[in-house]
Amino acid sequence: MEEELSVASRAVAVGGRRKPERLPGEARRIGYLYVAPAFILYAAFNLFPLVQGVNISFYNWDGISPGTWVGLANYREFFTDPAIRSTYLHVLELMFFYTFMPIVIGLFLAVVLSRIRIRGLTFFRMLLFLPLVITDVVTAVAWTWVYGTRPAGPLNTMLEAVGLGHFIPSAGWLGDFNTALPAVGVFGMWGGFGFSLILFLAGVMKIPASLYEAARVDGANALREFLAVTLPGLRYELQVVVVLSVIGTLGTFDEIYVLTAGGPGTATSVPAYQIWNRMFNTGQVGSAAALGLVLMLIVFAVTFAINRAMERGGED
Amino acid sequence: MNTAPRRQIAFNYFLLILCSAVAIYPLVGIGLASLYPRGPASSPSGFSLPPTFGWHNYVDAWTQGKFSGYFKVSTIVAAVMVPASVVLSILGGYAFATMRFRGAKVIFWLFILGLIIPTEATIVPLYYDVRAMGLIDTYWALILLEVSGEVSFGIYWMRAAFMSAPRSLLEAARIDGASSWRTLWGILVPFARPAILTLSVLTFADSWNEFFLALVFTVNHMTAPAGLASFQGRYTTDIALVSAGAMIVALPIVIVFIFFQRDFMRGMLTGAVKG
Numbered sequence: 001m002e003e004e005l006s007v008a009s010r011a012v013a014v015g016g017r018r019k020p021e022r023l024p025g026e027a028r029r030i031g032y033l034y035v036a037p038a039f040i041l042y043a044a045f046n047l048f049p050l051v052q053g054v055n056i057s058f059y060n061w062d063g064i065s066p067g068t069w070v071g072l073a074n075y076r077e078f079f080t081d082p083a084i085r086s087t088y089l090h091v092l093e094l095m096f097f098y099t100f101m102p103i104v105i106g107l108f109l110a111v112v113l114s115r116i117r118i119r120g121l122t123f124f125r126m127l128l129f130l131p132l133v134i135t136d137v138v139t140a141v142a143w144t145w146v147y148g149t150r151p152a153g154p155l156n157t158m159l160e161a162v163g164l165g166h167f168i169p170s171a172g173w174l175g176d177f178n179t180a181l182p183a184v185g186v187f188g189m190w191g192g193f194g195f196s197l198i199l200f201l202a203g204v205m206k207i208p209a210s211l212y213e214a215a216r217v218d219g220a221n222a223l224r225e226f227l228a229v230t231l232p233g234l235r236y237e238l239q240v241v242v243v244l245s246v247i248g249t250l251g252t253f254d255e256i257y258v259l260t261a262g263g264p265g266t267a268t269s270v271p272a273y274q275i276w277n278r279m280f281n282t283g284q285v286g287s288a289a290a291l292g293l294v295l296m297l298i299v300f301a302v303t304f305a306i307n308r309a310m311e312r313g314g315e316d
Numbered sequence: 317m318n319t320a321p322r323r324q325i326a327f328n329y330f331l332l333i334l335c336s337a338v339a340i341y342p343l344v345g346i347g348l349a350s351l352y353p354r355g356p357a358s359s360p361s362g363f364s365l366p367p368t369f370g371w372h373n374y375v376d377a378w379t380q381g382k383f384s385g386y387f388k389v390s391t392i393v394a395a396v397m398v399p400a401s402v403v404l405s406i407l408g409g410y411a412f413a414t415m416r417f418r419g420a421k422v423i424f425w426l427f428i429l430g431l432i433i434p435t436e437a438t439i440v441p442l443y444y445d446v447r448a449m450g451l452i453d454t455y456w457a458l459i460l461l462e463v464s465g466e467v468s469f470g471i472y473w474m475r476a477a478f479m480s481a482p483r484s485l486l487e488a489a490r491i492d493g494a495s496s497w498r499t500l501w502g503i504l505v506p507f508a509r510p511a512i513l514t515l516s517v518l519t520f521a522d523s524w525n526e527f528f529l530a531l532v533f534t535v536n537h538m539t540a541p542a543g544l545a546s547f548q549g550r551y552t553t554d555i556a557l558v559s560a561g562a563m564i565v566a567l568p569i570v571i572v573f574i575f576f577q578r579d580f581m582r583g584m585l586t587g588a589v590k591g
Binding site: 050122128129148158190198257 | 321324325327328329331332333335336338339340341342343345346349360361363404405407408410411412415416417420423426427430432433434435436437438439440441442443444445460461463464465467468470471496521524525527528531532541542544545548553555558559561562565566569570573574577580581584
């Protein structure tokens with residue numbers, strides 16, 4: 001899901017935190033030689049295409065015949081085309097499942113579990129981590145089966161067994177306009193809660209016991225204790241989870257492709273899927289390029305805003 | 317006094333077992349489904365063992381389902397991509413950790429920027445670039461693109477690892493008059509071996525799990541996840557066979573994860589937490 005927590009975004013939450021320290025060591029020109037191989041590749045396949053993308057985004061181009069210059073029309077679409085707007089609304093709804101719910105579940109469990117030393121934590125951690133480690137395509141295939149209608153998967157089998165079969169949508173959970181997006185969301189929640197739980201659990205254990213004792217001396221109840229000690233103590237872990245899961249949700253693609261292909265209709269279409277679809281299926285290459293750049297700018301802005309907000313919150 | 321903690325302990329283990337069960341249930345479920353007889357009539361509901369145990373679905377997926385081919389592509393790409401990416405990251409991280417040169421800061425932050433540039437932002441021009449190079453549907457397309465995407469994190473990671481090396485190590489090398497190349501491979505790389513192992517494991521996982529690039533750039537030479545996605549599209553109702561394919565794709569990562577669990581955790585948790 002990630003969320004997919006791709007390696008690429010793993011360090012982002014840290015990026016803004018540390019002041020870039022003065023680089024150590026001697027002044028050595030040979031440094032360029034060491035950096036060059038990686039930088040040439042990186043520039044050729046990441047930085048240079050960005051510039052090319054800006055150029056393509058000014059054209060109405062189907063990828064085959066010569067394009068026509070349309071200026072900013074592809075960007076204007078972002079505000080006028082409801083299909084594009086809906087992809088971002090879908091992402092917002094998914095964030096409830098991909099970001100908010102794993103945080104709530106993770107916080108609750110971390111608080112409860114941290115009170116007692118757990119034997120075999122390594123083993124449980126391994127199980128909780130499996131959904132994250134295995135590729136989204138495999139886990140999404142597994143969930144296609146969980147939600148399955150023909151043949152009935154475990155979810156429907158269970159609902160029918162307890163007499164709730166009438167709740168099952170006739171088009172299936174992933175085929176119904178109302179349930180498809182939440183169904184994708186539940187998949188993402190499943191993929192994300194292990195990460196936040198383990199991260200929070202490790203964080204809670206690092207909070208000095210003296211802080212809790214002090215709170216208790218002051219007569220704080222469990223809720224006050226949570227708000228005054230636990231939550232501030234987990235500020236950094238929270239920042240990591242929020243940044244990574246929000247970036248991951250904005251870039252969601254794999255599970256949409258496997259679970260719903262953006263459907264039914266465009267009920268589960270997300271920005272990345274829209275870009276792929278416009279590029280390869282509907283021949284709107286210029287528009288796809290523009291949407292890709294807009295997505296990047298939104299990711300930049302959101303990452304910056306979250307990091308700023310959470311750092312400022314911490315200074316109070 | 318004694319019963320409350322005991323009840324609490326029981327409750328805690330209950331919660332942990334419940335969470336773990338939720339986490340692995342869908343995966344165990346398709347594991348069981350993969351052993352069911354083939355065909356739309358067979359219906360693995362996830363709450364019972366298969367009527368007969370058989371590996372025939374794996375054989376079918378491997379041969380008819382072309383998973384042997386997908387597996388080969390993923391293996392070759394990872395075998396070239398992981399060492400290349402790790403070596404480039406070591407070289408770059410070394411320079412940023414121990415040397416000062418004009419523009420170093422800017423170049424480093426350009427790499428960091430790569431951590432949040434979504435692939436979708438560059439995919440359109442990349443497709444035409446790769447096509448112009450005649451590399452569509454080749455190993456090279458995936459290898460080059462994956463390495464270029466991975467060095468951002470790799471350099472960030474190796475720089476941090478080398479910066480944690482004690483100053484005295486570098487001083488000693490300098491007094492001995494060791495060249496920068498010898499200092500790196502003779503002193504710093506052995507020192508940073510755990511960090512390098514972690515980076516290699518994470519890089520392998522990323523390469524094996526890569527889907528989007530494979531979807532865009534390959535046609536016949538699909539990687540394991542891309543092969544699975546197209547396979548699922550063709551055999552939607554044959555749950556048993558698709559599940560066997562999914563297990564084949566997941567297996568290498570699960571094995572690596574079991575063996576290098578600590579590296580995974582450290583990379584995904586510490587890597588995210590500690591700069």
